[in-house]
Amino acid sequence: MDNLAVAKIFLKIAKILEIKSENPFRIRAYERAARNIESLSEDISDLIKEDRLRQIPGIGEDLASKIKEIVNTGKLKFLQELEKTVPPGLLELLEIPSIGPKTATQLYKELKIKNIKDLEKAIEENKLIGLFGIREKTVENIKRGIEIYKRGRERMLLSIAQSTADEFIDKLKKLPEVKKISPAGSLRRQKDTVRDIDILVVSEKPEKVMDVFTRLPQVKTVLVSGQTKSSVLTRDDIQVDLRVVEEKSFGAALFYFTGSKNFNIKIRQIAIKKGYKLNEYGLFLEKGKKEEFIAGRSEEEIFKKLNLSYIVPELREDTGEIELALKNKLPELITLKDIKGDLHVHSKWSDGAHSIDELAKAAIKMGYSYIAITDHSQGLKVAGGLSPQELRKKRQEIDKINKGLKNFRVLYGTEVDIDSEGNLDYPDEILKEFEIIVAAIHTGFKQSKEQLTMRLIKAAQNRFVHIIAHPSGRLWGVRPSYELNWDELFKVCRDNNTYLEINSFPHRLDLNDQNCKLAKEAGLKMAITTDAHTLDQLYYMKLGISVARRGWLSKKDVLNTLGVDELLKVIKK
């Protein structure tokens, strides 16, 4: 995939043009192109082959030829020439919060500051004060910016963002001054990782709300504090932004602060074409110098006035949903209630914490009608993989439990290991006994793309395997996805009636949203499972549902929305 490489080069060009105070719209054109290429669900080299580059929004004649040069030669002459005109460290300065192109340029021109080290030295020697527009407060802000930059704020897991936001929301909603409260931003869009947490409040007394917010015990630093907008850093260095608006603007503000950025830009353009202006306070009809308030109380009324069907937050990425909303053709997305059972769960028999009986009871309580107990296979010793003898005993236990249950069934399953050659960890005579088989790679992640693809394909072709678990192998914060030839894998899965898993474990969320969408487009169905090792982890299902919704899945695209009889029928090979 060259997509990321191309996007990075365009962003770098935008940065350099910014320092050089170039035409802001030209800069924006590079940024927009970078964003759109980054969120592309196809390999950009395929687009070149098929002469479809110009179909990407924001790519015209010039950028198309630049993309070709990057993909063909691995570099771009234009960037190389551009880089000669600015000192290399200057781009680093732009990474510091509170330092933008103007400040960076001034620091370089006046004080010969070329990188962060120079900047720190200049601050120490008190050289900054006296520059145009810089006095004590600005120096303090730059110092804090350097700290934040050095610490590096990474994206956090969706589950962490959710619990952090809940802590704030729980406290704020107790205030009588808070009439409504909602998370916004990428958290509301349920992205798998989140950078900052956005919270929106309706109140007639913003000062009071802001005051309480900035003094909450979990707040370490107040970054910004105003009438309608405040930002803080928590003790865990998580940035939380709070916005307060009037009730009649709640929908417009929620709309705006939920994003995504690309989505907002496109919707605003649609508004303009209809003679409206859309901002965080509402949708306005422009009448010469005056403007008339048209909508804003709810998101629904704004969509309606723009002749769009309602777009759920999870879809707001400008990847085709707006065009479908204009035609009223959006898919109806799956919800948690559609799930009838969990197909990937570990018990005490291998490395889980609870007995099959306890897991079954918990699943019944969740309203499920089945649960598959898929313990590890014999070769995976570190995870207590089961020998053939143990399997027999486990089967007896499951049969006994099932006899005592009505309208619920425990399915006899395994998470069988795929070895480095693509072979399974049990012989056929054992595999054929299972009702559900989930196959997964647990070792040999460093093999080549071809080798890893071959292993998964071999497993998917196996007549006993129903589901390929956590296909990309990513473990957030531990290891990235390995590279795979997804198109080939999709094809083999489709031809062999093999399902791909959306693993709901917070560190995995694998398939991710993009691959999920591609898999659906390739004609596949998915299984949303939790990979739970404890009772509590059964509730991770809602994270998997978020991935599925962001991946455009409907109920019919998901295996475990079926009842148990239907399910066992359709998975037969």
Place this chain on the structure above:
DNA sequence: GCCGTTTTCGGCCCGACTGTTTTCAGTCG
């Protein structure tokens, strides 16, 4: 640099907060 139900030029999403200034530029989202 892109783009067209204002179509080949002249627009391009929109606003808050801060620090410095004395009306606004810079930065951020």
